[in-house]
Structure formats: structure tokens, C-alpha cells
Amino acid sequence: MCERVYEATENEALAEALDWLVHRPLKILGIVVLAWIGVRLSKRLVARIVDGLDKPPPGLGSLTPEVSARAAARARTLSSVLVGVATATIYTIAFLTILGEFEIDLAPLIAGAGIAGVALGFGAQSMVKDFLSGFFMIVEDQFGVGDVIDVGEATGTVERLTLRSTRLRSVDGTVWHVPNGVIERVGNQSQQWARALLDVSVAYGTDLRRAQDVIKATADGLWRDDEWRLLLLEEPELWGVEMLAADSVDIRLVLKTRPGMQWKVMRELRIRLKEALDAEGIEIPFQQRTLWIRNEGDPASAPLPPGGADADDDQAEGDR
DSSP states (O other): OHHHHHHHHOOHHHHHHHIIIIIHHHHHHHHHHHHHHHHHHHHHHHHHHHGGGGSOOTTSOOOOHHHHHHHHHHHHHHHHHHHHHHHHHHHHHHHHHHHHHTTOOHHHHHHHHHHHHHHHHHHTHHHHHHHHHHHHHHHTTOOOTTOEEEOSSOEEEEEEEOSSEEEEEOTTSOEEEEEGGGOOOOEESSSSOEEEEEEEEEOTTSOHHHHHHHHHHHHHHHHHOHHHHTTBSSOOEEEEEEEEOSSOEEEEEEEEESTTOHHHHHHHHHHHHHHHHHHTTOOOOOOOOOOOOOOTTOTTTSOOOTTOHHHHHHHHHHHO
8 A cells, every 4th residue: 555655646755654554553453453362262261271170070979069169269269360360461462562563672671671570579589479379279279268277377267368368367366367478388177078086085994895885876876966967977986995094095986077067066075975974974084193101100111211210201291
């Protein structure tokens, strides 16, 4: 078109003006349209990638409503992050391409941006670490909102999870704000399923087999209770004698529960076990000590302590 205008008018300025008014605007419009199409395609691609996060793995059946809601929230978070990164990348490339159409030298601009990026990277290392750690925590589903977790110095229920930090509320109401970059390990106490573990102490003189039968029957009663069975996933298991302690024999009982329900189940089970053991006359021991008392005036009972007889009398008085 520019050549035809120049041939018809022999006006070079008019031909160059036509190039600015028609040719370059059309190229810029084409770049913008291609960038918009690229963003739309990237959104669909990301949606397809994260769509499988809210579906159960093969062979595990359907997800519970709580787990489904958590998976959907994780998918939304990942989708927004990936779409944001893809959109910023595509539009940045489009912007640089448009600048190139205006014959602007991009080398100094790219070099300056690289230097600024290096300086920003050194100054914001901890923030970058927080974002990367948060991203992988969400991708790996290490924990989610509503989980009870232990991250070291802080333990509590997750109230909010972002790429930057995690907010926990402890049992006493304290709110902890923990940057994701400083979390080195996570103990999740309410993911998929939990376990109520009780060590029931009985006295050494107890018939252990009878005590085990009483403990198992009490736990089975909780399992058969319609109100509590909704919180249990499997029949209670009696693992047997766990420890011969100084003052008692510990018998271990375990119950597989729904996530986060182990503490509620253990509180109810302790009440039932106390009532059942009392009804059967099985002693729940308290701390005991055996004392050997030396009789006064019996020189053969033990050698005199350092200091002679006076010290021996003082020791006997103290023993009494």
C-alpha cells in the first residue's frame, strides 16, 4: 500500500506517514490479539491441569464433602497462581514486541531489567522463599484450612493459608502467623484419618487378661453406639500390654477416627473406661513408693551412718 501511494503521488513523507498510520497499528493490534488469545488458552490449559486435584485417586471411591471442599480450594489457589504467572509472562513478551515495532533498542532496557531483577532477588530472598515454599505446600497438599498441625514452635488449627504465610490458632486462642519459608517440617494431625491412642494403667496385682477384656468391651460399646460410630472408621483394636512402668501396667488401646475427631473420642472413652474399671473393681493405680523403716535400738539392722548413733536416731526419726 505504501509503495502504491508513493508511485501515485511520488510523496515519500506521505508514504511513511501511511506506514505509521496503517501498517504499524495493524501489527500492534495483531500482537495484542495474539496475546489475548494466548492468555485465554493458558487459562484453559491451567484449568485442565488442576481439574484433577478435586477428584479422588482411582480405587478410593468418592471424597467426603469436607475433603472435596478442601481439594476445590486448593485447585482455585493453584489456578490463580499459574494463570497469573502465565498472563504476566505473555503480556510482558507482547509489550516488548510492541516496543520493538517502534524501533526502540531493547538491549539496554533488558539489561537494566536484569540488573534490577538481580538486586530485587538479593533483597527479597526470604519473600521468594516464602512464596516457593507456600506453592509447594499447596501443590503437595501438606495441610489445608481446618487441619491441626505442628510446625515446631507453633501448634494449632490452620485458619488461613496463602503463598506468603500460614495463620494458626492454638488451643489457648493464640494466633500464630508463620512465614512459609521458615517451616522446615509439618506434622498434620488431621489429614485423611486420625488415631485415638490410650494407654490404660492398671495395678500390678490386676488380672491382666480380665482387664483387657473389660477395656476391649468398653471400646466395642463405643463402636456400637450410633452417636459415636459416625466418628469411628474401624473397630477398636486392643494392642495389649505396652509397658511395665514403675507404678502400673499400661495396656494400649487404639481407635481409628475421622480427621480431627481423635481428641473428642478419647475424652468420651476415658469416662467410659473409668466407670467400667470401677464397676469391675479393677484398680487404676496412683504413684506408690516402698519405704524401709529401721527399728530403733537394733544395732544389727544396719550399720551406723556417718556421725554415729546421734545421726542414726536423726535418720530413724526422719524415716518415721
